[in-house]
Amino acid sequence: MEQAEAPFRILPALSDRNRFFWTSGGDGRLRFLQCGSCEKLVHPPLPRCPGCHSKDLAPQAVSGRARVHTFTVNHQPWMPGPELPFVVAIVEIEEDSSVRLMTNLVGIAPEDAEIGLRVRVVFEHHPDADGDVWIPLFEPDAE
Numbered sequence: 552m553e554q555a556e557a558p559f560r561i562l563p564a565l566s567d568r569n570r571f572f573w574t575s576g577g578d579g580r581l582r583f584l585q586c587g588s589c590e591k592l593v594h595p596p597l598p599r600c601p602g603c604h605s606k607d608l609a610p611q612a613v614s615g616r617a618r619v620h621t622f623t624v625n626h627q628p629w630m631p632g633p634e635l636p637f638v639v640a641i642v643e644i645e646e647d648s649s650v651r652l653m654t655n656l657v658g659i660a661p662e663d664a665e666i667g668l669r670v671r672v673v674f675e676h677h678p679d680a681d682g683d684v685w686i687p688l689f690e691p692d693a694e
Contacts, residue, residue: 559631565681568596571610576674576685583650585611592647615672616692617642620651624661638664642689658690 563573572594575582584593586600587607599606622640638656643649656664657673670689677684 560675560677560686561630562677562679562684565679565684568598570682572596573684573686574682575610575612576672576676576687577683579674580612581615581644581672581687582610582612583644584608592644592650594644594650594652613644613646616645617652617670617672617689618645618648619656619664619666619668619670619689621666622656622664624664636661640664640670640689642670652687655688656690657688 563569565573571582571584584596585591585608586593586603586605587609588605589600589603591600591602592611592613593600593608597608600608620641620643622638624636624638626636628635633655638659638661639653640656641651641653643651656668656670669692671692671694672687673690674685675688677686
């Protein structure tokens with residue numbers, strides 16, 4: 552999976568609980584915690600599975616494919632960053648539609664964004680003193 556160009560972003564604070572998520576783009580794979588007992592994907596990272604309450608959680612790579620659940624087109628320059636207008640979307644992960652990410656859609660004109668659009672992950676790399684951060688973004692999936 553390709554790396555997207557990196558505009559200015561406020562980066563997430565890395566912790567022992569979320570580091571795997573924000574650094575997993577280094578190998579081009581999107582990861583979520585998965586419960587070893589009931590196999591539910593868990594996001595955001597939690598200490599216990601919200602389904603069965605097991606503590607047996609470990610990072611698991613997923614396909615990186617998703618569908619747009621909803622979106623909005625932003626025309627307001629709140630801070631330096633992406634060119635205006637840009638799309639802010641919530642995507643449902645293919646393996647578990649209850650796992651959703653707020654993200655940006657890239658590689659698409661804002662007027663072409665639509666609910667149900669099939670998308671795939673691309674990563675925006677940000678070297679950081681605390682460790683490299685890879686922001687998951689989504690682009691239309693041609694397959």
